[in-house]
């Protein structure tokens with residue numbers, strides 16, 4: 711499976727299987743990604759092969775690090791010492807996102823309540839008309 715950043719400078723390959731696809735609703739992910747929740751494809755760190763470009767590491771806490779494209783800052787993966795040897799690959803960094811549906815919600819104690827009504831709100835196929 712292949713992946714890339716927004717500017718296409720970073721390209722990578724995932725050599726093994728995705729272990730689990732998770733939606734994380736924790737406050738750290740919400741803040742560091744500026745998103746209502748974050749979806750990760752959990753995989754072995756050893757299975758990540760950088761093909762081109764450069765990653766920049768950002769220290770989030772004493773245990774958590776975020777790796778982004780050094781050019782466009784697209785997030786590629788996170789690592790946490792609590793889950794040693796694993797990469798939390800950003801689902802959007804992978805090129806086949808539809809093939810990897812989320813399987814579980816984590817940290818639902820801090821999940822935004824309006825997420826439960828996503829399917830009921832007005833929805834436009836192509837964004838703002």
Ligand SMILES: [Zn+2]
Nearest residue numbers: 715717779782
């Ligand atoms: Zn980039």
Ligand SMILES: [Zn+2]
Nearest residue numbers: 734735736739
């Ligand atoms: Zn999180």
